[in-house]
Amino acid sequence: xxxxxxxxxxxxxxxxVETNRSPSLRGRPLIIAPQGSPRAVVYDxxxxxxxxxxxxGMPLTLANRLNRNIPILAPGxxxxxxxxxxLLKESFAFTPLVEYGSSDGHLFLDVTSSGRLFGxxxxxxxxxxxxxxSAFNLDPIWSVATSKLVAKVATRLVKPxxxxxxxxxxxxxxxxxxxxxxxxxxxxxxxxxxxxxNLFSVSxxxxxxxxxxxxxxxxxxxxxxxxxxxxxxxxxxxxxxxASTLSADHEFSxxxxxxxxxxxxxxxxxxxxxxxxxEKNLHSSGTKLxxxxxxxxxxxxxxKLSPSTSNDTALFKKCALLLDKAWTRRVRIRHMRLICExxxxxxxxxxxxxxxxxxxxxxxxxxAMDRIRNRFGHAAVQTGLTLTGDTTSS
Amino acid sequence: xxxxxxxRLYTGTSGYSYGEWIDSGFYPDGTHSSNMLDCYIKVFQAVxxxxxxxxxxxxPAMERMCEKVPEHFKxxxxxxxTLTHEIQKNLWQKEVLAFRHGMEPxxxxxxxxxxxxxxPPYFERSADFRHYLAALLDELxxxxxxxxxxxxSWVNDKVFSELERRRITLVNVDEPDLPGLFPRLCAVTNPxxxxxxxxxxxxxxxxxxxxxxxxDYDYADQELKEWAERVKTELMLEAAAGxxxxxNHVRGQAPKNALRLMDLLLKKDGGKTPWNAPxxx
Numbered sequence: 001x002x003x004x005x006x007x008x009x010x011x012x013x014x015x016x017v018e019t020n021r022s023p024s025l026r027g028r029p030l031i032i033a034p035q036g037s038p039r040a041v042v043y044d045x046x047x048x049x050x051x052x053x054x055x056x057g058m059p060l061t062l063a064n065r066l067n068r069n070i071p072i073l074a075p076g077x078x079x080x081x082x083x084x085x086x087l088l089k090e091s092f093a094f095t096p097l098v099e100y101g102s103s104d105g106h107l108f109l110d111v112t113s114s115g116r117l118f119g120x121x122x123x124x125x126x127x128x129x130x131x132x133x134s135a136f137n138l139d140p141i142w143s144v145a146t147s148k149l150v151a152k153v154a155t156r157l158v159k160p161x162x163x164x165x166x167x168x169x170x171x172x173x174x175x176x177x178x179x180x181x182x183x184x185x186x187x188x189x190x191x192x193x194x195x196x197x198n199l200f201s202v203s204x205x206x207x208x209x210x211x212x213x214x215x216x217x218x219x220x221x222x223x224x225x226x227x228x229x230x231x232x233x234x235x236x237x238x239x240x241x242x243a244s245t246l247s248a249d250h251e252f253s254x255x256x257x258x259x260x261x262x263x264x265x266x267x268x269x270x271x272x273x274x275x276x277x278x279e280k281n282l283h284s285s286g287t288k289l290x291x292x293x294x295x296x297x298x299x300x301x302x303x304k305l306s307p308s309t310s311n312d313t314a315l316f317k318k319c320a321l322l323l324d325k326a327w328t329r330r331v332r333i334r335h336m337r338l339i340c341e342x343x344x345x346x347x348x349x350x351x352x353x354x355x356x357x358x359x360x361x362x363x364x365x366x367x368a369m370d371r372i373r374n375r376f377g378h379a380a381v382q383t384g385l386t387l388t389g390d391t392t393s394s
Numbered sequence: 395x396x397x398x399x400x401x402r403l404y405t406g407t408s409g410y411s412y413g414e415w416i417d418s419g420f421y422p423d424g425t426h427s428s429n430m431l432d433c434y435i436k437v438f439q440a441v442x443x444x445x446x447x448x449x450x451x452x453x454p455a456m457e458r459m460c461e462k463v464p465e466h467f468k469x470x471x472x473x474x475x476t477l478t479h480e481i482q483k484n485l486w487q488k489e490v491l492a493f494r495h496g497m498e499p500x501x502x503x504x505x506x507x508x509x510x511x512x513x514p515p516y517f518e519r520s521a522d523f524r525h526y527l528a529a530l531l532d533e534l535x536x537x538x539x540x541x542x543x544x545x546x547s548w549v550n551d552k553v554f555s556e557l558e559r560r561r562i563t564l565v566n567v568d569e570p571d572l573p574g575l576f577p578r579l580c581a582v583t584n585p586x587x588x589x590x591x592x593x594x595x596x597x598x599x600x601x602x603x604x605x606x607x608x609x610d611y612d613y614a615d616q617e618l619k620e621w622a623e624r625v626k627t628e629l630m631l632e633a634a635a636g637x638x639x640x641x642n643h644v645r646g647q648a649p650k651n652a653l654r655l656m657d658l659l660l661k662k663d664g665g666k667t668p669w670n671a672p673x674x675x
Contacts, residue, residue: 173458
């Protein structure tokens with residue numbers, strides 16, 4: 001039996017979250033973008049602003065020139081993340097197979113196996129839509145199809161409001177008349193290449209055989225061949241709600257590309273996570289750093305921690321390298337997220353008569369700092385690194 | 395009409411694409427969702443389209459559906475929720491136009507049994523709702539219509555007379571005997587078509603908010619026998635055609651009960667209905 005995949009998409013997610021906080025902005029043009037940054041670009045905009053010609057990724061200076069009267073709000077990544085958490089919680093009530101974007105209002109649910117419990121997939125999608133609306137005042141577009149690709153095309157088709165059910169077996173016919181730019185996975189370069197061949201719609205592109213597609217697209221050809229036929233076997237990646245991760249976030253009040261401030265912030269986040277790890281008597285075996293830039297783009301980097309650790313200094317040593325690896329752009333950074341994953345109990349049994357090493361000294365120092373902080377507060381004792389610069393969070 | 399043999403019956407279920415019908419044995423093992431309609435049409439002569447309640451029907455999809463079914467097969471399409479449950483004052487007329495457009499292929503192909511207007515339980519016989527219903531029926535005029543009430547305030551001679559005047563079918567519902575619900579009737583308001591919907595009598599699950607509980611009911615043979623008798627002696631005598639649909643889809647009970655009722659109508663009282671039983675009446 002084919003899969004039943006639901007796609008829920010809250011159009012202009014950031015705008016929807018912000019207008020829930022300030023209802024007076026609803027129904028009006030609105031831009032979400034960082035201010036005070038010379039190279040800031042539009043992170044999100046309302047449909048009304050879109051009608052005015054504002055686009056995502058457009059330099060804010062240009063957006064201002066197009067219409068100076070549109071209000072601009074600074075993005076609140078933490079708020080978007082919180083809103084996503086709420087949506088996820090409701091979604092998990094129907095299936096553990098929920099895949100979601102990073103605070104972008106997109107959710108995929110695989111409800112193939114939960115039909116016996118919750119009924120037809122269209123009904124589940126409809127119930128979730130109603131729940132999102134009543135509990136969070138967020139009104140998603142929804143679609144039901146047999147794959148993520150077809151479900152995503154369906155929601156793109158009805159954006160900004162509506163629903164679409166693509167019946168199993170109807171995928172090819174559904175996609176046939178659509179323009180190629182609606183197919184997820186096709187990049188601007190791919191579309192330009194197809195345009196060079198005068199191919200604008202899915203049905204036109206289908207006339208090419210796989211061999212013909214291989215000439216311009218090489219290894220990507222088989223993928224494109226399948227996509228335009230509605231074939232997408234990629235699974236809805238399960239996310240375990242109880243996944244063993246700990247995370248810390250920091251949003252800079254002023255976007256920054258000051259290395260000192262970034263390193264200091266990173267260290268503070270590490271202190272925060274490691275303290276929680278030590279309280280739970282856990283170690284982390286993996287870590288991930290996600291940087292969100294002023295323009296809304298993100299970059300990430302991951303590393304294994306071997307041996308696993310809950311030591312601030314050891315983790316910082318790894319994460320400082322991660323920061324260098326993830327920080328690939330000159331654009332200022334708005335938000336930083338550190339995730340420690342694969343949590344496990346400390347594996348090594350301490351030796352009875354272990355010699356004093358640098359590591360044991362560090363561990364003892366951190367234990368002493370923990371005791372002082374527990375008694376007198378976090379600011380009672382600080383490392384030198386965290387004393388420089390300003391990391392005021394918003 | 396006095397000869398029940400002159401009445402053409404269209405029996406089926408509310409929806410046909412249910413994975414659990416494979417487990418129950420109605421669809422063969424390994425049946426893909428895309429092949430379920432092919433299997434379904436070998437057994438039944440009609441189906442209620444539920445998905446048109448969730449989303450506005452799209453003409454191309456309807457056209458493709460028409461091509462998959464034999465000539466005698468009929469569809470009953472539920473009116474979209476934006477016209478029954480989520481009515482927007484200034485927009486609903488536009489929605490009717492969109493719905494009519496979506497139905498066009500079915501009408502053209504002569505495969506539309508009727509449009510099923512299923513009204514919500516809170517749709518009482520108040521002045522506002524009466525006016526809306528009258529306006530809605532006007533906008534949908536020219537289409538074969540069947541109205542299903544879920545509130546007992548509509549049990550009224552004036553309502554039935556008006557439906558008769560408009561030649562609109564009143565849906566006879568079989569649902570739990572709960573206060574406020576539309577009662578089990580056996581009425582014909584349109585000589586062209588009578589209509590019965592079997593929702594099951596699961597009183598405990600009816601207001602649970604879960605379709606899997608609400609429509610989880612297996613009709614007893616005696617209950618179906620009583621209905622078969624009423625269909626033959628009352629409904630079939632008064633209408634040229636009849637639509638009989640089972641909505642108790644959970645665990646494949648709907649097709650099982652539908653086939654049993656068909657057997658009873660054909661007077662095949664003994665034995666259990668095989669899934670591939672010949673069904674044409």
